Amino acid sequence: MFVIAPETIWTIFSYLSITVFALIFSVLVYIIIMHNILYRRLDPILFQKPWFNQAELTMYSTWPFSFNKTLQYMGLLTFPEYMKKKRFKGLKKIPEVSSTIKNASKIYIYLQILTALVGIAWFTYIGVILLTNETL
Amino acid sequence: MLGQQLDTIVYHVRPGDNLTKIISRYYGTVTPQKRQAIIQQIQNDNPKVKNPNHIVPNQLLFIDIPPQYCAAPTEETSTPILNITKHQLKPLQQQWNAASPKERDMLSSLAPIMLATGSAGLTSIKTSFQSNASMLQELVELYDEYKANKITKGQYDYRRRKLIQKFESKLGPFRKILSRKKTQRQILRISRKRGRKPTANITRQINKMGKLAKYAKGGGAILTVAGLGVACYEIGKTDDKHEKNEILVESLGSVAGSSIFGIAVGIIFIGTPIGWLAGLAIGVGTVLAGMAGGQGAKQIYNLSGSQIDLVKQTGVTKFCS
Numbered sequence: 455m456f457v458i459a460p461e462t463i464w465t466i467f468s469y470l471s472i473t474v475f476a477l478i479f480s481v482l483v484y485i486i487i488m489h490n491i492l493y494r495r496l497d498p499i500l501f502q503k504p505w506f507n508q509a510e511l512t513m514y515s516t517w518p519f520s521f522n523k524t525l526q527y528m529g530l531l532t533f534p535e536y537m538k539k540k541r542f543k544g545l546k547k548i549p550e551v552s553s554t555i556k557n558a559s560k561i562y563i564y565l566q567i568l569t570a571l572v573g574i575a576w577f578t579y580i581g582v583i584l585l586t587n588e589t590l
Numbered sequence: 591m592l593g594q595q596l597d598t599i600v601y602h603v604r605p606g607d608n609l610t611k612i613i614s615r616y617y618g619t620v621t622p623q624k625r626q627a628i629i630q631q632i633q634n635d636n637p638k639v640k641n642p643n644h645i646v647p648n649q650l651l652f653i654d655i656p657p658q659y660c661a662a663p664t665e666e667t668s669t670p671i672l673n674i675t676k677h678q679l680k681p682l683q684q685q686w687n688a689a690s691p692k693e694r695d696m697l698s699s700l701a702p703i704m705l706a707t708g709s710a711g712l713t714s715i716k717t718s719f720q721s722n723a724s725m726l727q728e729l730v731e732l733y734d735e736y737k738a739n740k741i742t743k744g745q746y747d748y749r750r751r752k753l754i755q756k757f758e759s760k761l762g763p764f765r766k767i768l769s770r771k772k773t774q775r776q777i778l779r780i781s782r783k784r785g786r787k788p789t790a791n792i793t794r795q796i797n798k799m800g801k802l803a804k805y806a807k808g809g810g811a812i813l814t815v816a817g818l819g820v821a822c823y824e825i826g827k828t829d830d831k832h833e834k835n836e837i838l839v840e841s842l843g844s845v846a847g848s849s850i851f852g853i854a855v856g857i858i859f860i861g862t863p864i865g866w867l868a869g870l871a872i873g874v875g876t877v878l879a880g881m882a883g884g885q886g887a888k889q890i891y892n893l894s895g896s897q898i899d900l901v902k903q904t905g906v907t908k909f910c911s
Contacts (some may be wrong), residue, residue, distance in 0.1 A: 482849075
């Protein structure tokens with residue numbers, strides 16, 4: 455069991471939290487922008503059966519689930535082979551989009567992965583500190 | 591009176607009230623001497639109160655209270671009332687008004703998820719109404735054709751009957767929203783009343799569908815801000831610096847927790863189709879992660895010695911007072 459000074463506990467937590475919030479904010483702003491760009495172009499082509507089931511067609515029409523639809527599109531533009539196996543089975547041709555949008559989608563996907571990892575680290579830190587200090 | 595600036599209220603006596611309870615509510619715990627002085631003042635201001643131990647329900651009393659009175663904690667704590675006027679959300683408003691502060695806290699966390707699922711259902715209604723409203727317009731045009739002698743009565747009756755049948759089957763279960771008791775045929779009948787347009791009933795149905803579609807569109811985001819209001823209210827209500835900071839840290843931790851969960855689940859299950867149950871499970875998981883994040887952050891804050899005054903540093907105290 456290691457002993458950390460209370461101020462240090464809070465300092466590390468603060469820096470982690472600031473990082474988490476900055477990443478969450480970036481992810482949110484980024485996905486709102488991408489959502490507004492992509493839904494117009496790709497909904498008419500992709501947002502239908504058999505690629506989305508009835509429940510998804512209903513849920514993804516509304517906030518906040520609609521962001522998940524945008525995530526699927528960006529996943530398709532970033533990892534086309536993977537997404538064609540998982541969701542977009544039978545899709546012969548990836549819809550044409552500019553290279554800027556493709557690159558933006560790639561950056562977003564990696565940003566979301568990074569945010570998830572930092573977020574997991576944030577939860578892990580809380581768990582470790584609380585368990586080692588027996589406050590639970 | 592009593593050497594301090596006071597406000598005067600008109601108090602409506604409820605069954606079970608007595609002056610001691612009323613004084614306790616507005617002044618908190620007071621010495622017996624002070625209580626006696628307040629009772630004396632109430633009797634001076636209300637000559638009808640002959641016996642301070644006997645006040646009548648529904649009686650109105652003039653009572654002086656401190657401008658920021660310290661109410662003794664009771665079960666009936668005043669909490670933000672959610673004022674929603676759209677009648678589809680009336681049951682939710684009634685639940686909100688009847689709930690305790692803790693229940694409202696929970697409700698405002700769950701409400702966005704419930705509404706997201708509910709609003710998905712509302713979107714189906716919206717889509718159904720929007721795509722079927724044009725059929726009602728066809729009815730109006732059909733009637734105009736009949737009146738202009740372009741079609742016979744037999745043709746008009748036949749086409750009208752077919753159109754209404756098609757309309758009812760397209761609407762499906764949502765037709766109940768338009769009218770629980772009457773069938774569409776009854777509602778869409780040509781009006782024979784004098785001074786009224788023959789197609790008034792049909793036009794009214796079109797307008798009603800348009801309104802319902804509009805409500806359905808906005809239904810998803812209405813209660814999302816309720817959670818922020820509850821935390822802000824709680825911060826403003828307490829005078830204790832430590833408690834204010836605990837509430838703020840817990841709220842921020844909760845936002846972080848639920849966001850992290852949503853983001854992580856989204857990327858882990860990218861490409862995986864989800865159904866209604868999975869959607870609901872994700873929603874519930876998000877709420878639970880938010881609660882865990884909030885509690886964890888609060889514990890870390892307390893462990894650190896609670897020296898930091900985040901509320902003051904961030905200016906939240908000014909915003910939420």
